[in-house]
Amino acid sequence: xxxxxxxxxxxxxxxxxxxxxxxxxxxxxxxxxxxxxxxxxxxxxxxxxxxxxxxxxxxxxxxxxxxxxxxxxxxxxxxxxxxxxxxxxxxxxxxxxxxxxxxxxxxxxxxxxxxxxxxxxxxxxxxxxxxxxxxxxxxxxxxxxxxxxxxxxxxxxxxxxxxxxxxxxxxxxxxxxxxxxxxxxxxxxxxxxxxxxxxxxxxxxxxxxxxxxxxxxxxxxxxxxxxxxxxxxxxxxxxxxxxxxxxxxxxxxxxxxxxxxxxxxxxxxxxxxxxxxxxxxxxxxxxxxxxxxxxxxxxxxxxxxx
Numbered sequence: 001x002x003x004x005x006x007x008x009x010x011x012x013x014x015x016x017x018x019x020x021x022x023x024x025x026x027x028x029x030x031x032x033x034x035x036x037x038x039x040x041x042x043x044x045x046x047x048x049x050x051x052x053x054x055x056x057x058x059x060x061x062x063x064x065x066x067x068x069x070x071x072x073x074x075x076x077x078x079x080x081x082x083x084x085x086x087x088x089x090x091x092x093x094x095x096x097x098x099x100x101x102x103x104x105x106x107x108x109x110x111x112x113x114x115x116x117x118x119x120x121x122x123x124x125x126x127x128x129x130x131x132x133x134x135x136x137x138x139x140x141x142x143x144x145x146x147x148x149x150x151x152x153x154x155x156x157x158x159x160x161x162x163x164x165x166x167x168x169x170x171x172x173x174x175x176x177x178x179x180x181x182x183x184x185x186x187x188x189x190x191x192x193x194x195x196x197x198x199x200x201x202x203x204x205x206x207x208x209x210x211x212x213x214x215x216x217x218x219x220x221x222x223x224x225x226x227x228x229x230x231x232x233x234x235x236x237x238x239x240x241x242x243x244x245x246x247x248x249x250x251x252x253x254x255x256x257x258x259x260x261x262x263x264x265x266x267x268x269x270x271x272x273x274x275x276x277x278x279x280x281x282x283x284x285x286x287x288x289x290x291x292x293x294x295x296x297x298x299x300x301x302x303x304x305x306x
Contacts, residue, residue, distance in 0.1 A: 001033035001195075002172065003164035008041050011159075013052060015045055015106075015137065021157040022132040025114065027145040028161035030244075031194030035112055037161070038141050042073055042108050045137060061103055072107045078116050084285030085111065090121040094128045097136040105135060112141035115148050116284060122149050129155035147280050169195045177202045190214070192248060213237070217249040220301050227298035234298065239290050243279045246297045247272050250304060257305055264305035271300035 007026075014020035028034040043055040043065040055062045064070035074096045076089050093109050101107050111117065117125070129152065132138065140156060142148060164172070166188060172195050173184040179202050187198035190210050201207055216233050219225040234242040250272045254265045278293050 001037045001164075003032075003168050004028075004034065004037040004161050007159055007161055008037055008044075008054075009052060011041060012044050012054065016050060016052065020137060022136060023129050023138040023140065023156040025140045025142060025145055025148070025153060025156035025158045026161055027142045027158065028163065029192075029194055030143040031191060031197030031200075032161070032163055033196055034141055034161050038110060038112065038139055042075075042110055042139065045106060045108050046070055046072055046104060048104060064103075071102045072104060074107075074109045076109070076111045077113075078285070082285060083116060083283055085117045085121050087118065087120040087124050090117065090124045094124065097128060097133050097138075101135050107133070107136050108139065109136065110139045110141065113144075113283070114140035114142045114152075115144050115280070117148075118285070119149070122152050126151055126155070143283075144280060147284070163193055164195055166193065169193055169198060173198055173202065183207060186211075213245065214249065217246065217301060218253075220298060221249070221253055221305055223302075227295065227302045230301070231295045231298040234294050235291065239282060239294070240279065242294055243275055243282075243297060246301060247275055247279070249301065250275075253305055261305055268304035271304055275300070 011020060011024065026034055026038060040054060043062055044050075046061050046065055047055040048059040048061045049056045055065065057063075057066070061070060065073060068075075074093050076085060076093050078085055079089075090111075093111075097107055097109055099107070111125075128136075129138065138156075140148075140152070145153060145158065166185075169188040170181060170184045173179065173187060174181060177184065177199060179187075183202060184198070186207055187201045188195070190201060190207070191198035201210055213233055216225055216230050220227060220230045234245070237245070250268050254268050254272075257265060275297055278288055282288055
C-alpha cells in the first residue's frame with residue numbers, strides 16, 4: 001500500500017544488506033492494508049532477483065509467491081471458521097523454519113493477526129524467536145500489538161506502520177471503486193481513514209445505512225432513542241463491526257464534550273476500554289454472547305455522557 005511503501009522498502013533494504021531483524025512486529029489498525037503490504041514484502045524477500053524495487057513478478061519464486069505455493073513461505077492465520085491460532089500450526093511453522101531453504105537463501109514466516117495466537121501458541125513461538133535459524137525472517141502482523149504477550153513483543157523489532165492521510169485514502173479509493181469523490185470522502189470519514197474498511201462500505205452500498213446507524217448511536221447518547229432500538233440496529237451488523245462502531249462513537253463523543261463534561265468523558269473512555277477488551281477477547285476466539293454484549297454496549301452509550 002502506498003502509505004506503507006517507505007517502511008516496506010526500509011525492511012527490504014535491510015534484508016538485502018543482511019541487517020534485517022530475525023523477527024519484525026508490524027502493527028497498524030485493522031483495515032489499513034498492512035496485510036497487503038506484508039504480502040508484497042514477503043514476495044520481495046523471496047524474489048530470485050532481489051532488487052529494492054520489490055518482487056519482479058516474473059521469476060519462478062515470484063510466480064510461486066503469487067500463487068501461494070512458494071515452499072519457503074509459510075502464512076499462519078486462523079483456520080476457516082475459527083478466530084484463534086492454536087498451538088499446532090505454530091509448532092508446525094517452527095519446524096518449517098528449521099528446514100533449509102529450498103529455493104533461495106531464506107525462509108519467511110508470517111503470522112497474521114499475531115494477537116490471534118492462544119497463550120500456548122505464543123509460548124510455543126518463544127524458542128524460535130529466541131534462537132531463530134540463520135536464514136529465517138518472521139513477520140508478525142497485528143491490529144492490536146498490546147494484546148500480544150510481552151515476552152513475544154520484546155523479542156521483535158516493532159514497526160508501527162503509518163496510517164494514510166485523507167487525500168491518500170480518497171485517491172486510492174477513487175482509483176479502485178469508481179465512486180464519486182464525495183462518496184469516497186464520506187466513506188473515509190466513516191471508516192476513520194481505514195481505506196479497506198472504506199472500500200467495503202462503498203462496494204456494499206452501505207454509506208447511507210452506516211450514516212443511519214451513526215445517527216441512531218448519536219441519538220442514543222443524547223436520549224432521543226432507546227438502548228433496545230439501537231441494539232436491534234447494531235445486531236444486524238457483523239459483531240466486530242458493531243463494536244468497532246460503538247468505540248468510534250464514544251471517542252467522537254468524548255472529543256466533542258470533554259471540556260464541558262469531563263466526568264462524563266472519563267466514564268465514556270472507561271466504557272470504551274471495556275468494549276475494546278470484549279472485542280479483543282472475541283478476536284482471540286473467546287466465546288462471548290453477541291446479543292448480551294451489544295445490548296450492554298448500548299447501555300454504556302446511553303449512560304456515557306449523562
